[in-house]
Amino acid sequence: MIKVYATALSVDLDNQDLKEIFFNGLSRENKIEAIQFGIKKPIKKIVKRIKKIDIGFTDIQKFQFGYLKRGNNSVMKYYIKIKKYNETVEYEEKQLRHQFLHGLNSDN
Structure with a gap:
């Protein structure tokens, strides 16, 4: 406009x-x-x-708010992404585990 x-x-x-x-x-x-x-x-x-x-949240923002999903990534790539984003956010191990598991689908 x-x-x-x-x-x-x-x-x-x-x-x-x-x-x-x-x-x-x-x-x-x-x-x-x-x-x-x-x-x-x-x-x-x-x-x-x-x-x-x-356009929307970035992946790191989705991670921070607990909305990041595995999507088409392999579980290993998803895990690596979670670990990388956690370098910025610095969740404790328990919260990091929760974020990881929350993003997996029911098949995983």
Whole structure:
């Protein structure tokens, strides 16, 4: 939509006034992300970053909240992924075991 708006006004996407309008139209969470990412960056890059976040949780976020599932990964690859993500989160062994088992399907 921002491209359509810029085209209608015949302004460049990196026009400062357009950036302010764009920024003011963002949700609170997206404003925070834009600020952390860098509001001086081109709008295209900011939009790309926000779209990435809006798509859904990353695997590590799913892990943190207990929603990570094994999916099509082998049990071993899933275990390796869990161990890798735990380097950041640092769950105790009991919680890590719970997260691992919770992500397995009934066949496993």
